[in-house]
Amino acid sequence: RNGHTLFGVLNYTRTPGGSRRLRSNILEPLVDAETINTRLDCVQELLQDEELFFGLQAVISKFLDTEQLLSVLVQIPKQDTVKNAESKITNLIYLKHTLELVEPLKAALRPCNTPLLRAYRDSLQDTRFAVILEKITTVINDDTRYTKGCLSMRTQKCYAIKPNINEFLDIARRTYTEIVDDIAGMITQLAEKYNLPMKTSFSSARGFFIQMNVDCSALPNGQLPSEFTKITKMKNTYSFTSADLIKMNERCQESLREIYHMTYLIVCKLLNEIYDHIHCLYKLSDVVSMLDMLLAFAHACTLSDYVRPEFTDTLAIKQGWHPILEKIAMEKPVSNNTYLTEGNNFVIITGPNMSGKSTYLKQIALCQVMAQIGSYVPAEYCSFRITEQIFTRIGMDDDIETNASTFMKEMKEITYIIQNANDKSLIIIDELGRGTSAEEGIGICYAACEYLLNLK
Known part of the structure; x- marks a missing residue:
């Protein structure tokens, strides 16, 4: 959404x-x-x-x-x-x-x-x-089409079956056509009688009704004639009906029900x-x-300079950028390089606040997902290792529903990562231990890093 x-x-x-x-x-x-x-x-x-x-x-x-x-x-x-x-x-x-x-x-x-x-x-x-x-x-008319608009689609459904397959259906359709013609004729007569620019309109909720675009001052006494009911006005457009039109709509619906029932039997057989x-x-x-x-995927590439990813045993992104940030800012964000190999697969990123550390981490995970679904990637050159899991520990908030504090939530997530990570996982951790004191936070980070390095 x-x-x-x-x-x-x-x-x-x-x-x-x-x-x-x-x-x-x-x-x-x-x-x-x-x-x-x-x-x-x-x-x-x-x-x-x-x-x-x-x-x-x-x-x-x-x-x-x-x-x-x-x-x-x-x-x-x-x-x-x-x-x-x-x-x-x-x-x-x-x-x-x-x-x-x-x-x-x-x-x-x-x-x-x-x-x-x-x-x-x-x-x-x-x-x-x-x-x-x-x-x-053999059963459906060649010119029966899917169309937009409730009236045109209703007409398509009415005349979907070819003639001469069911005589009763042909009679019912003739009756329906006559009723629709009568409605159009009646509205034309009303327009001539009152000298107003009336036209026939249709909606699935109201059926046929009368509509006209006219300024209020053009109407006698600023009102519509008394025989018209259910009047709605939007700007200079009036929508209304009359007692005769309501009766004709009912006849039209009855005729339609017959047509649909007979068409339905033929359709079921087909x-x-x-x-x-x-x-x-x-x-x-x-x-x-x-x-x-x-x-x-191809369309997305035409709108930005994405490149085809390669798959090797190295994660290397040259001048990669965050695809979502590009869409939000409507311009290409600052590009960054990423490089991880078998022997050098652990990186600690430091920098001042608001320097884009979290954005950089998220960008790596997004590029990895894009590459592995078969899309091009926002970079000048990129090579990826196939990862089977992406683990992330990003974002800070407590959770009242599960009765978990910020620190508790952090510990649960890092425990899950430690228990499930393997040599084909991409792990991204953003500011671990932030929910407790600096000394304890550093201790937790150190222990988690040590464990993950031993995994290889």
């Missing part, structure tokens, strides 16, 4: 699935150098090939939440209510929209060269995508035929979320 986090810095994803994928990767980075390098190869190719980058971004941004769509498609509602019927019809339209994007996604991936992107392109060759889409298009092939959508969901995350 707050953009000033590592997630906020890297989150240029276009789909909900991509955003979730990024979050889970930050919380649990990779520990296999080969997998990380495979991802970095993809990011490098996306940065070098603008056509591939923009082509993929254009297609990926059209995808809806495929994971959520899958979970609601396979659910069987407990009751056949109008709301459930409507959502099932909506989900089928979403499914059609998603499957129609498979071919453009394959086309966008055609020029790629890296093994991971090629593997994703090959996985989209699955014939089940075409089978499901073919089954859907979904039962599709269920056998639906597993391929899990694969599609995985491909889309992963591509979205890799595109986000």
